[in-house]
Amino acid sequence: MSNSASSSTTFGCSSSTNNITELKQSVVKNFFIDVQARKPNSWYGKCSICSQGVADTYGTTSNFVRHMKTKHESEYEEWLAKKNINLDTKQRNIDDMIKQKTNKYSSINPRQVKLTESIIKDLIIECGVPLSLVEQNGFKNFMEIVDPMYSLLSRRQLTYDKLPKLYDKMIMKLKLNTDLST
Known part of the structure; x- marks a missing residue:
């Protein structure tokens, strides 16, 4: 697992950024290199583990996170454990x-x-x-x-x-x- 992901893109966050949003953006920062804007509303980066390209709508991270969960589950889980962030996203009862x-x-x-x-x-x-x-x-x-x-x-x-x-x-x-x- 490489943490040397370099990015020239500024990640847009609102003042209401919560832990989950920060975590998802952190996935992009930690596991993807050469992250750059493409077309009007998209961005692209290469996985620092397998070099596969991943694109998504600018500002969203679902494709990046999905790539990590499906292709590099053990590295992703290890990284999550180090982050020590509770991802309990279920609805409140x-x-x-x-x-x-x-x-x-x-x-x-x-x-x-x-x-x-x-x-x-x-x-x-x-x-x-x-x-x-x-x-x-x-x-x-x-x-x-x-x-x-x-x-x-x-x-x-x-x-x-x-x-x-x-x-x-x-x-x-x-x-x-x-x-x-x-």
Whole structure:
């Protein structure tokens, strides 16, 4: 098995790259040489073990991974063991989903309320960050690190619930201040 695969191609990854995607791209980096773009939407590389050429749609790795699994299973399995990555890609069962759901704050929990208000006031209003922030994987990952029990808001909740309530609250304060000053 050779780890001297050289590649002049930059592998495009989104900010939401997960371990499985990194692993699949790592297969290309570790087992294929002379990786290069071909045609508008494809890339090609030679297997560093058997020199067989493999092509795939650019950015996808299924053909590269399939080649390793079928032609060089022992080398591939050995490499996976060294990577020590759990490839358990089965769907989560309903029990796991229920457990995850019950481990989140309720909507009236003080911590939930405080984080939600901070997202709205500090990020969306003060910093001018778009509402789509709450749908971005980077933000979701960040909030999971900040507080794993926080229940993420949807863009719809912001648009139709949280922001209108905040608007009404601001109008009431403005009316009260205007009445007091006259």
